Amino acid sequence: MGMVFADPDMLDRLAKSLDSKADAVPQLMRRATTLGVSCEVSGLTAIGSWLRDTARDLRRRAAILRTPSESPFDSLSAFGLPTALAKLSGAGKKLDTALQKVLAQHEHDTPKRRAQAVKDYFATLSPQQQAALAAADPRAIGNLDGVPVEVRFAANRISIQREFNEESSFLKGLAPNDPAYKRTKDRVDALRSFLDPRIKSFVDPKTNRVTQAEVPRQFLVFDAHFGSTADSKASPFPDGRVAEVVGDLERSKNVAFRVPGITNRLDNFNGFSNGGYELAQGDKEIEQPDTAVVSWLGYDTPEIGDSVDPAKAVVGGNALSSFEQGISVNLEPGAIKSIFAHSYGTLVTSKALQSGLTDAANVTFMGSPGLGPNIHSVADFHLPGTKFYAMRAPEDPVSYTQGLGDDPADFKDITRLGTGGSTGHSQYYNQNTESLANMQRLLFGDTKQLTFTHTTLDEEMTGAAEIRELVAFLHERVPADVVSRMGGDLDPIVQNYLNGRCGLTDIIRPLNSVLNKHNMLDKVKPEALVGEIKDLAGDLAYKQAFKAAKAHGAPDVTAEAAGVTAKLAAKPLLDLTTFPVLKVLEFDRLQNNARQLFGDLAVGGKDIFRSASEMATGVEKDGGKILGDSLDLGSDLLHGSGTAFSNLGDTLIHPSHGLGNVTDTVKSLDDSRASTVEKGKSILGSLNDAKDTVLDKGGDMMSSGLDTGKKSLSKGKDLLDSAANFAF
Template sequence: MGSDVSQLPMIARWLEDEARDLRRRAGILRTPSESPFASLSKFGLPTPTATEADAGKKLDAGLRAILATHKNGTPQEQAAAVKEYFASLSPTQQAVVAAADPSFVGNLEGVPPKVRFAANRISIQKEFDEENSYFQGLATNDPAYKRTKARIETLRSFLNPRLKKTSDGNGRIVDVEATRQFLIFDAHFGSTGDPKASPFPDGRVAEVVGDLEKAEHVAFRVPGILNRLDNFNDFSKGGYNLIQDAKRVEQPDTAVVSWLGYDTPEVGDSVDPTKAILGGYQLNAFRQGISVNLRQDAKTSLFAHSYGTLVTSKALQSGLTNIDNVTFMGSPGLGPNIHSVADFHMPNTNFFAMRAVGDPVSYTQGHGDDPADFPDIKRLGTDGATGHSDYYKVGTGSLANMQQILFGDTKKLTFTNTTLDQEKVGAAEVRELVMFLHERVDPEVVNKMGADLDPIVQGILNGRSSLKDVILPIHSVLNKYNMLDRVKPDELFGEVQKLAGNLAYKQTYKAAKDRGAPDFVAKIAANTAATSSRGLLTVVTWPVVKVLEFDRLRNNTRQLVDGLRSDGRKMLGDGQEMTSEVAQDGRRIVSDGTQMGGTLFKDGGNIALGIGDTFVHPGHVIDNTAGALKSMDHAKSQFLSKGGDAVAAFNRATNTVVDKSGSIIHTGRDMGSKALHKGTDVIDSALNFVGF
């Protein structure tokens, strides 16, 4: 009993710690309701009085005047001017400006970080209140319910504290609450990837972990596709992991910025580099602007993932040079013009790359060469990370290497030089297949097709559609872009059979060698396996090829008939329109000619009568001469008027004939060209279908 009683104080302390931790975690789930003044106080800014608050408009106008003066300056010059303006303000005045226009101040480079944090906290509270009110009116079966709920919970988490590990001074690691710090917040930025699933744009956010102004080491993280405000916490978690040491304690001399400052693509438009180009300019502007708030001797590292590597590549090409280290991970390629580190022309920057085992994005090379294969890059190990999304996972070699880069301890870096075959069975064949498709489909077509496919993919991702529901819509999109003509079924499956044979050869050869077989035996077995694989795949895929070839024949025949019908209708319409307009102008010419003839006859008769009357009555010569002149003027006027109308009608008729005849000829020539091209496709698809 004495032994048990002696443990009671220890148990009591444990229960006390657990209770404290539960209270903290419960606090994180509370619904926030915070005044702007409370948001200011979270970051040590004073609460303005009513009189001081009235000065907000004047101070805000002064800030905008500074920006107007430097509107043609670089992002760094503009940020420096803003920083200088805020340095001239008292803490109370800074608080007044933040409260007066929080959305403007919170996203403005050069504003002191704590002022931006406070301003964005005010904006987050306002956005939470508005979106939560909207959410309360949604039915649970509404398509927007799920995504909107996730967005509300994310905004709630922004306002509630997070838990971080720190030392209590007695050697114990404890969890403490930390107010979250947002350097950027704009809930209405960017596109709305799926309006049915969410009525709100994707938004942009950047969170800071650590003391940005005092940190010796600063990291910027750039994400890839499908990242947005409602799932930002999944992205920001990687920043928390990055800044921690082996004991999960955040390093005091380090800061990490998780930057979601560009409009990330959805699945469909991820094949299009447009958003990466714009995002690159935005990343460059952000990095240049934030430099005025960093230590001059701060070491900076940029960690880019997936499509974010393409964004980073575009930023580096647009002038982003003040970065000490750049790490690409899970990259689909850095653009068609980047084949090595040397192409960036940045000799003072260290470049690293990672490709985890089984990362399909790196294998596809959808946007260019995989940086992990660059001859002049340092390729880092990723032990423990698999697939596309494990790079920041705790305990992996990829996270450990990033931490060494960030903390400046590069002596502990681990490297690898594994090949595709060593990393994943079939990875090399996947890359070859993608290259085969790239050669046959223009990038412009890929981009347009991706945009058309994206709504279909969004329906699957957000649970509105099943795979069975999307087969016909996908089939329709593929037919729209004539994919069976661009990538013929027999050629596609021929490539698949070839790659399958290559894969079978590699695997069989390796298995035979692993069992101690001589090299010639291993090669015989491998060749036999490759031949068998190709033969078996030919038998299995033959019905599929025939179905697709019949589909291609049907599509081409329909397109040929539809094209002939459409162009024929246009030619007929142009001919009818030409006939109608020429007839109308002809009637006008006849009418004007008739009227002009009648006028000339009448006026000529009047002149003749006047001349005759003058011979009979010479005293009437003056009156008859005046009448004759009047008749001549009237005849001249009518001749010019009706003659001009007739000439105009004739010109219109001529132009109509020329224009419509040209259109008919052009349509006919175009119809002939398309008929010849599509007719060739019909013949080719028919021959393929019957086996020639």
């Protein structure tokens, strides 16, 4: 049944029902008096009072649940931590300073060694001191590996309450028609539910009977301001990171780590965490006493558009590896660890297994889009001590695509588990399915009861093999980096549609614009694409006819003949139906190529003109400087020559002036020589500058011209090709 929380709406409905019963008591008393049996029902008055009192108490509880207001000390008490020291001002500051020294000393250690150092430090503290630290800096303590888990639970509960208060205030300022209202409300509701108690079913060791009790939820990680914002128009808040624990983590012998896929965030975390509650339950929906399940949303999950990009999986894998190594110091030494990864989370787990996470006993991949380009078998992980399992439910399109690598369900050295009762991509944790039962058997150590399957793509879904072939066809023609960039461009369009800001018809033009931007119709030419689709459709027609014939008891020869006939009959029909589509795609390609060709020419022309203008400006500036320096030099030389001739004439006329005139002439000649050297250097420098400008800008002009020519030739070829394909 998953997790059950105290529902304020349910409490209100129950209170209303009790009030209606209480309202009926006076009427029943009057009726009893009329019948003369009032003595026999005298207790109804007390029952009516009890009903009204209970209804008031239920409404009080519902109000508390709707707007939880818990002090930090209440959060500490919820997990059995003392509060006396924490209530003293500044009590945790000195302790925090000492903790920071420990962290600084082990800054470059492995995650496990750093966590062990933190654990050792907390072991020196009393429960009072540990509680004081949690209250002093709940965000840091709640997310610090090595801290006792009960202390982390309490610290994160404090952070959740504070975040709930802030975001509730923000929500009150939003109008219901604000684009951010719905997701913000979902987020506030999720935060509220984190603070609500849940109902736990367990066997009371004293009475040996199944008992239910309200218990606080246990959050091992909580950071509401982590990660990117999936859609800033739908929510101003980052996606956040959260990890919830079901069970006694520090004392369990079986520990599971669950890793989610795309579009998981704080506001929809309960949908993911619910699978953890399902997984932890055994018979009669009782949580197993020796089992703990960690639902870990500790990385920034992709949205729809960037789900084709492995970048977040690399970061997420490092985070998962670090988290698992860090939390291992708090586990029982002999605890058996199992990882259950779903969808994009399988790629995250694959990266973690390659970056330090090496001690998992079992790893199960579900609905995987692939484990990366370098993983083609279990052996590629080089983890002989780990047992690997895979699940692929019928009609799970994510596994069929192999968009991020080989599907582990097809690995020859992996154990493929049965998924009976589960179909599609999101039912692996559903109750009464073999997929959930097999995960529980792995977690509880009951491996002898595991069930297996070896179904093929065609057995799972007609057309599954064709989906895989079509995706492979596209992957061969579109480079991975183009796919990633295109996914990033597509995501805002998809978000607009998913969040109701536009209809399906409104996104056709933007989608087409993104496809044209990345030249998809040149990379995957319409004729080749339509041809591939026709071939795959023909194969599909063959399989469907063969399958139908066999279902009616036909022998293989007859069924094969029926399949061939269907394929041949489908060809002319496919030619007819795909021809208009082909021409529309070719025309779109023709238009886009024409726009890009003239756009490239315009951009190239602008670049060439700009470089030419800059060259002319530079040469003009340097030429002016050369002219000025030349005029100055000529003036200095004329002045020096005139002085020399004047002194020579004066000496001839007045011999007695000879010595002075010689001295004056020598000085004038020295000045002329110095001016010649100075101005000459300046002129040579200006000439070099002019030469560099011509070479530099001329080179830019040549580069722009060559680049424009290259693009124009390439795009011109595409243009001619698209024009020919459109015309014929």
